[in-house]
Amino acid sequence: MTVIRMKHRSADADTAPGKAVDVMDAAGPRVCDDMSVEVALAVMAAARTGRLAVCDEDDQRVGLVTRTDLTAVRDSGARPDRVRLRDILGDRGRVPLAAC
Template identity: 65%
Template sequence: MTLVQMQTRPAGAGPTHRKAVEAMDSAGPQVWDDMSVEVALSVMAAARTGRLVVCDQDSQCTALVTQRELTAIRNSSAYTDRVRLRDVLGVHAPFAAP
């Protein structure tokens, strides 16, 4: 399983495509929704970012999650190390990063 997916910018990308890729890059690293909350927090720390783009098994971006949200989940009384991002994020439609 790949923990973080990096996107390369095609050399011939037009201005519209460049804007979309830059927006995704600025949103944070991409992770999969089957990742545990603890691992997602570790990825955030390693990437020195405060947010992650969460993707589903079809590589569709489904959510943007922040360090504050994940820390609150980890500190809750219902938390276990088996909690996955998809368990706490619920069902989301694909989104476009700001």
């Protein structure tokens, strides 16, 4: 008799470990890209996390912002209540990775 070992496969099982999707899944709270930097910092503080997964209006993940990213904007003299997360992501690209 041959023993067969099976692993449970998640919905993202075809994704290689260490890819952006894995990082995004571990990012913690998901927020919309139209959220202001000021509100995002408050969400981070409340969630006790150092990063947020950012989704667009189609619920597609478009990036990841860290506390360092947000505090840099706040400390730059820009008004954190007017700068949106999509403005920070800017040149990082908008590659849909998975639905939020």
